[in-house]
Amino acid sequence: GGVGFTQYATAAYTDNILDEYTYYGVDLIKSKYKVDWKNPNPKDTVKCTQEIVNEIATEVALNAMENYEMFPTALEDHFGGSQRASVIAACTGLTASIATGNSNAGLNAWYLAMLLHKEGWSRLGFFGYDLQDQCDSANSHAIRPDEGCIGELRGANYPNYAM
Structure with a gap:
């Protein structure tokens, strides 16, 4: 289950x-935060807060x-909604x-x-393909090692992302 095929095809x-x-x-x-995405610079990033993530x-x-x-x-063409959900996310x-x-911040x-x-x-x-597989809000701040790691450190067995 999960988003493996959908992400592969999307x-x-x-x-x-x-x-x-x-x-x-x-x-x-x-335009809103003056982040020059074409020329990334760590000094230009927005402070990472939940409010900023929610707003964006x-x-x-x-x-x-x-x-x-x-x-x-x-x-309707986007795979019954599952690809649509993945594109939006x-x-x-x-x-x-x-x-x-x-x-x-991106995961949240x-x-x-x-x-x-x-x-x-x-x-x-x-x-x-519904909420329980896709809205992993709990995994953003989980205690269990693999689910709570930052994106770069999550292993190949991270739930729902296998390909």
């Missing part, structure tokens, strides 16, 4: 849409959801990570995007 299958939503996010952090994740996720609603074919996580220079933005998606459209996908 990059190729949704490339332009994922790019569009990610560019919206990085343009947002450039909400703005980017809602923009992506609004864009999907403008194009119903893309809305990926652009949100990327934006928060780039803004803060912190991988855990990813999980918040999943929660926003679930609240907005009542489901993340079809069959078993």
